[in-house]
Amino acid sequence: MTGITYEDFIDLGYDPDDTALVCEFYVEPAADMDMEAAASRVASESSNGTWAELQVEGSVRDLSATACDIDGDRVTVAYPDALFEAGNMPQVLSCIAGNILGMKAVERIRLLDCDWPEKLTTSFPGPQFGTSVREEIFDAGDRPITATVPKPKVGLTTDQHVRVGYEAWTGGIDLLKDDENLTDQDFNPFEERLKRSLEKRDQAEEETGEKKSYLVNVTADGDEMLDRVDMAAEQGCEYVMVDVITTGWAAVQQVRRRCEKHGLAIHAHRAMHAAFDRIETHGVSMRVIAQVARLCGVDHIHTGTADLGKLENEDTVGINEWLYSDLYGLNDVLPMASGGLHPGLVPELVARTGTDIGIQAGGGVHGHPDGTHAGAKALRQAIDGTMAGVPLEEYAEDYPELATALEKWGTETPR
DSSP: OOEOOOGGGGGGOOOOOOOSEEEEEEEEEEEEEOOHHHHHHHHHHTTEEEEEOOESSOOGGGGGGGEEEEEEEEEEEEEOGGGGGGTTTTHHHHHHHTTTGGGGGEEEEEEEEEEHHHHHHHHOOOSSSSSGGHTTTTHHHHHEEEEEEOOOSSSOOOOHHHHHHHHHHHOOOEEEOTTTTTSSSSTTTTHHHHHHHHHHHEEEEEEHHOOOOEEOOOOHHHHHHHHHHHHHOOOOOOOEEEEEHHOOOHHHHHHHHHHHHHHHHHEEEEOTTTHHHHHHHHHEEEHHHHHHHHHTTTTTTOOOOTSSSOOOOOOOHHHHHHHHOOOTTTOOOOEOOOOOGGGGGGGHHHHHHOSSSEOOOSSHHHHHOOEEEEEEEHHHHHHHHTTTTTTTHGGGOOHHHHHHHHHHHHHHOOO
């Protein structure tokens, strides 16, 4: 018999090999715990330990996580590869972000970052397209692609929704996008909205000579969601949108497999992310959420506005850099900037994040004094002026839509 205690889960001299999943946590120990005691319990509970000393025949230490570094309030835990089921993201997260978030041994704990090993990483498909959507779908060159959500985001009839989409597309927007809570309601049914929107997309493409597409929200229960993916493909849509957190990562993996069958790209809406990442000392960081989304195979994901929009942000630039990074051959992901953006913020957004992004504006398009079409033109003009290196005030001298937008909003960040 071999006794297993919490002390078996901490070794500050341990150097994990490159097969381990290595996670960094922020930890505030409970009042009656020191950091080493808390760290050992994090490693124990997230692998194969428990509160009672166990008597085990033989050894199971090769399946134990090890708290291998403590630096102030940061704890590093290494997880052996054998602990995980290949290609099963719910199981992985049940280990590294499961019970430990509710343990009494810690006052606060936050999963900050993961260093993903090759074997586990490549058991996931990654994105089909990633940033290549700009060329493969839109022929957008080096500029950011653009998107907008009809506003109000729920409540429009299908007639109203389709009309707004057409005005946005013909004004220069690339992507019409459903918002997170528009799916298949009586006032705007999914199938009718999809078919009629794509008819107007085709008309807008003919009139503008530019490629357009539609991020239709397929979020539902698993079977229905796959049926909606099939319907989008049958109607000639290039994309689907999924509320990846509320629908769950297992469902995202199902959608990824079905989208590969049809050659569809996936736009990830991150609704509910703040339940995990808004409190800086607890939960799961947006950085990790973005990592999980990339492994599961989304092509776009919202990552914030680098503190320029209306929402709380967390290291947008750092997250974007990770999404672009080399990851054992997996495709990258196109970050989407959204939440309170308008034309006057475009130059500073591009200065902070670069041009390999998508820019989504809702109120910053539809709130234009002259309506959606003018608002779409103003956003596109702001991007074109920024890409040309011309100050927007100067560029707006030749573009009245942009001039009106700058007069209304200036360069102020909304709240």
